Amino acid sequence: MMRAVVLNSSGVKFESEYPAPEPGDGEVLVRVTCAGVCETDLQLIAGYMDYSGVLGHEFVGVAESGELAGQRVVGEINCACQKCEYCRRGLQRHCPHRTVVGILNHDGAFADYVVIPRENLHVVPDDMPDEIAVFTEPVAAAFEIPEQVRLDPSLNVIVLGDGRLGNLCAQVIRQAGCSPTVIGKHDAKLKLLDDLDIQTARLSDWDSTQVADVVVDCTGSPTGFEFAVSLVKPRGTIMLKTTVAGTQQLSLAPLVIDEITLVGSRCGPFDKALAALSAGTIDVAPLISRRYPLADAVTALYAARDEPVLKLLLDVRTT
Amino acid sequence: MMRAVVLNSSGVKFESEYPAPEPGDGEVLVRVTCAGVCETDLQLIAGYMDYSGVLGHEFVGVAESGELAGQRVVGEINCACQKCEYCRRGLQRHCPHRTVVGILNHDGAFADYVVIPRENLHVVPDDMPDEIAVFTEPVAAAFEIPEQVRLDPSLNVIVLGDGRLGNLCAQVIRQAGCSPTVIGKHDAKLKLLDDLDIQTARLSDWDSTQVADVVVDCTGSPTGFEFAVSLVKPRGTIMLKTTVAGTQQLSLAPLVIDEITLVGSRCGPFDKALAALSAGTIDVAPLISRRYPLADAVTALYAARDEPVLKLLLDVRTT
Numbered sequence: 001m002m003r004a005v006v007l008n009s010s011g012v013k014f015e016s017e018y019p020a021p022e023p024g025d026g027e028v029l030v031r032v033t034c035a036g037v038c039e040t041d042l043q044l045i046a047g048y049m050d051y052s053g054v055l056g057h058e059f060v061g062v063a064e065s066g067e068l069a070g071q072r073v074v075g076e077i078n079c080a081c082q083k084c085e086y087c088r089r090g091l092q093r094h095c096p097h098r099t100v101v102g103i104l105n106h107d108g109a110f111a112d113y114v115v116i117p118r119e120n121l122h123v124v125p126d127d128m129p130d131e132i133a134v135f136t137e138p139v140a141a142a143f144e145i146p147e148q149v150r151l152d153p154s155l156n157v158i159v160l161g162d163g164r165l166g167n168l169c170a171q172v173i174r175q176a177g178c179s180p181t182v183i184g185k186h187d188a189k190l191k192l193l194d195d196l197d198i199q200t201a202r203l204s205d206w207d208s209t210q211v212a213d214v215v216v217d218c219t220g221s222p223t224g225f226e227f228a229v230s231l232v233k234p235r236g237t238i239m240l241k242t243t244v245a246g247t248q249q250l251s252l253a254p255l256v257i258d259e260i261t262l263v264g265s266r267c268g269p270f271d272k273a274l275a276a277l278s279a280g281t282i283d284v285a286p287l288i289s290r291r292y293p294l295a296d297a298v299t300a301l302y303a304a305r306d307e308p309v310l311k312l313l314l315d316v317r318t319t
Numbered sequence: 320m321m322r323a324v325v326l327n328s329s330g331v332k333f334e335s336e337y338p339a340p341e342p343g344d345g346e347v348l349v350r351v352t353c354a355g356v357c358e359t360d361l362q363l364i365a366g367y368m369d370y371s372g373v374l375g376h377e378f379v380g381v382a383e384s385g386e387l388a389g390q391r392v393v394g395e396i397n398c399a400c401q402k403c404e405y406c407r408r409g410l411q412r413h414c415p416h417r418t419v420v421g422i423l424n425h426d427g428a429f430a431d432y433v434v435i436p437r438e439n440l441h442v443v444p445d446d447m448p449d450e451i452a453v454f455t456e457p458v459a460a461a462f463e464i465p466e467q468v469r470l471d472p473s474l475n476v477i478v479l480g481d482g483r484l485g486n487l488c489a490q491v492i493r494q495a496g497c498s499p500t501v502i503g504k505h506d507a508k509l510k511l512l513d514d515l516d517i518q519t520a521r522l523s524d525w526d527s528t529q530v531a532d533v534v535v536d537c538t539g540s541p542t543g544f545e546f547a548v549s550l551v552k553p554r555g556t557i558m559l560k561t562t563v564a565g566t567q568q569l570s571l572a573p574l575v576i577d578e579i580t581l582v583g584s585r586c587g588p589f590d591k592a593l594a595a596l597s598a599g600t601i602d603v604a605p606l607i608s609r610r611y612p613l614a615d616a617v618t619a620l621y622a623a624r625d626e627p628v629l630k631l632l633l634d635v636r637t638t
Contacts, residue, residue, distance in 0.1 A: 246570065247570045262574065263581075264581075
């Protein structure tokens with residue numbers, strides 16, 4: 001048995017006696033050392049994906065089985081069949097048979113142990129602390145932006161949302177050669193971006209429309225899309241980096257009239273994220289708001305929902 | 320004075336005494352000979368764009384002023400300032416100062432005369448009949464698809480809607496090397512596509528999901544988008560070719576989860592459309608359902624709305 005943070009229809013709960021997972025063929029048992037709370041965890045608690053099981057998909061740990069035993073690892077979250085059309089095309093994260101760690105039919109990492117397919121694991125460089133490595137998954141998601149849209153210095157790029165993901169996306173966009181502006185609501189979060197010399201604006205002061213070639217919506221809010229449409233120039237691109245549970249009342253006509261391209265964007269390349277974290281070109285340490293022991297995960301989740309915090313980490317076990 | 324089909328807040332009406340337009344600097348007076356009824360005309364009557372003025376944006380006519388006087392012409396519908404950032408980038412049709420013939424602050428072509436900027440006009444080849452040339456605008460809109468999305472024979476392309484635009488889009492997609500399938504509701508319209516050796520399916524018989532690399536929504540219907548999302552493969556592309564007035568209840572989460580790209584697409588290249596119509600590689604004659612004299616335009620508009628017709632033409636004047 002092990003400790004785990006479990007979501008089911010009656011809500012989210014810390015359990016001290018949850019069955020420990022056992023690795024199947026090609027899977028590795030990972031002893032979790034540190035995990036991060038993500039906006040998606042909050043959406044799952046709000047009903048998104050109808051998920052039940054152990055939460056948590058941002059983690060670092062130590063492999064306890066197989067050839068990697070004893071090494072520190074991070075893990076990609078889409079567990080694919082490796083056999084279908086998508087897997088053969090290298091699009092494992094779109095495998096229709098996949099499970100997703102902590103999101104879809106696969107117990108997550110807010111626990112002492114998690115089981116991950118061998119091919120999803122990446123070894124963490126020795127000199128990278130756990131509290132940096134745990135950012136690999138969200139940093140990878142940010143690195144998906146330049147994979148999906150051409151970014152060059154002539155483009156005006158706006159990032160909506162000054163939270164964890166907005167911050168990381170802005171850093172990656174700047175690394176790709178652009179000078180993004182982040183529009184947000186929270187002085188403290190905008191200040192962190194100012195400290196990185198990234199241009200910021202307060203939502204309440206903003207009144208320009210059709211000014212951006214690319215808008216990246218990291219708000220996780222139902223109002224993000226409409227705001228993005230108002231900001232993007234004709235023939236521009238909106239990237240949706242966050243999901244919103246349920247349906248919204250929307251008009252798609254502006255997309256047709258202004259020939260706007262909308263790009264849905266989810267997970268990204270772990271290798272690029274690890275390389276950037278290792279080189280220190282993406283700065284994640286200032287994003288850590290607080291750290292909690294695993295037993296206080298529910299408190300951390302409520303804090304992430306109700307307070308203007310950035311990244312909350314769960315210290316599961318010391319290495 | 321002239322005859323004109325006028326939309327205002329009390330509805331659409333044929334008027335026999337409407338002020339004839341006068342060409343300004345750089346504009347040409349065009350005597351309209353034939354015009355086509357478009358789905359957009361019906362949307363305008365339903366309240367889209369809050370338009371009031373003379374309807375009609377698909378037309379062929381004879382230039383009556385300037386260097387083109389006496390020549391048959393068709394005209395692009397976006398009348399741009401030619402000075403702003405968009406115009407300088409060759410994106411006149413996205414000029415923020417533009418008027419749009421029969422759609423936005425510019426009297427349209429369901430009338431004896433229409434005024435069009437010189438640079439919007441294209442001379443019609445002598446051997447092309449009016450009833451073919453009048454299709455230039457919608458055929459150009461279809462030719463915008465290969466301008467915006469890479470089409471190659473390996474891609475499975477589905478066109479939603481067996482109407483005028485769906486038919487033309489399917490023909491253009493086939494000309495680009497793909498073998499599209501058109502999903503529609505109307506036996507007679509599907510039969511026309513069968514006759515062109517384009518694969519068709521009845522909506523009521525369709526039950527597959529996530530099968531298309533590219534879905535082109537030509538339905539003009541609020542349900543088109545959701546159906547398109549169900550049909551497109553992860554990492555696929557949805558092109559929106561038609562607008563829907565008002566807002567709809569939508570979920571954008573599938574776009575993020577499946578990393579779908581949504582491309583809004585409107586007008587297209589007149590030169591390519593005229594070349595294809597001239598070469599006969601796009602077959603439009605079978606699309607003509609009926610022809611009406613201008614005075615019966617209101618009858619034609621109601622027929623276009625209420626009957627399963629394809630293209631209705633207005634014979635404004637014989638050349």
